[in-house]
Amino acid sequence: MDYDREKELKAFDDSKAGVKGLIDAGVDKDELAEELNRCQAGLQVPIINLSGIEIGNRREEVVHQVRAASEKWGFFQVVNHGIPQSVLDEMIDGIRMFHEQDPEVKKAIYTRDRIKRVRFESNYDLYRSRSANWRDTLTISMLVSDHLEPDEFPTSCRATTIEYIKNAIECGRGRTFVCHYYPTCPEPELTLGASKHSDPAFLTVLLQDQLGGLQVMHQNQWVDVQPIHGGLVVNIGDLLQIISNDKFRSVDHRVLANNVGPRISVASFFKGVFGTPKLYGPIKELITEENPPLYRDFLVSDYIGKFMSRALDESGLDHFKL
C-alpha cells in the first residue's frame, strides 16, 4: 500500500488552501451525485421492541430478533428500552448548546478540560474521496476496563450538558462518546455529513435527532435509518464481526449533509480495552472444522492503530483476516 494518510493530511494542512483550494482544483460532481443517489426507498432497518423483556418468553423472542438483525442488517433500532425520553431530549439539547455557544467559551472549555476535539476532516476527505465530512465532533473517551458492560449505557448516557457527560466518563468503561454536530450545509449535494465507513468498535449505540440523514448499506443500496423519537440505533462494529467470525455484520453507513438545519447525534462506541494485553479473536465456541477461524487474534490497540492508518476506502477488518 503506497498510501499514507498522515502524510496526505499534513500536505493538505501545509497547503493552507482550504476546501476552496480543493474545489478550485476540480471536484468530480457527477461521480459524487451518482454515489449519493444509489438509494433504496421502502426498506427499513428492523425495529426491536424491548418492552416486557423480563416477562414470559419475551427475552428469547428479543434475542432472536437481535440475532437475525445482526446477521442480516448489522443494524437495528430499539424502542421501549427504558431510558426516559427526557434524558434523550436533554442529551440532544446539551450537545446543541455545547456546539452553538459562544466560540470563546467553547474554546476555554476545550482547553480547561483537555477534551480532545477530533480533527475536523472535511477538507481532507473532500480531497481524498470527493466526499467531505461536514460535521464538528466532540470526542470523549471513557476510562477503560478489561471487559464490556453495555448494560451500563443507560446510566452513563444521563448526560445533558458537557458537565454531565464528564460525570458519565467517571463511571464509563472502555467506550467513547462522539457528540456530533452537523452544521447546516450550504451545498449538500457536494459533500457528505459523514463519509461511508464501518465502525471501529464492538457495538455502537446511537442517539439521533429527528432530522434524518443516516443511511446504511443493505444489499448494495443505501437505506435511510428513519428517526424514531425515543428510539436508539444499534449497530455491529468491526470487532464484533471479527469475534463472531463473520456471523454478525459490520456494515457500511454514512450520513447525508442537509441544508435544512443542524443535525445532532450522539454515538457511544463500545471499544473494549486499549492499553491491556487482552487478546480478542473469533469466539472459540463458534469454531468447528467446517467453520474455521477467519481472523487472527489481536489486541484492541492493534486494531484501532490499523483502522486509523488505513486508506479511507479500506476496511479495518482486512488486516486481521487469516
Ligand SMILES: O=C(O)CCC(=O)C(=O)O
Ligand atoms: O451521526 C450519525 O448518525 C452516525 C455517525 C457515525 O456513523 C459514526 O460516528 O460512526
Ligand SMILES: [Fe+2]
Ligand atoms: Fe459510524
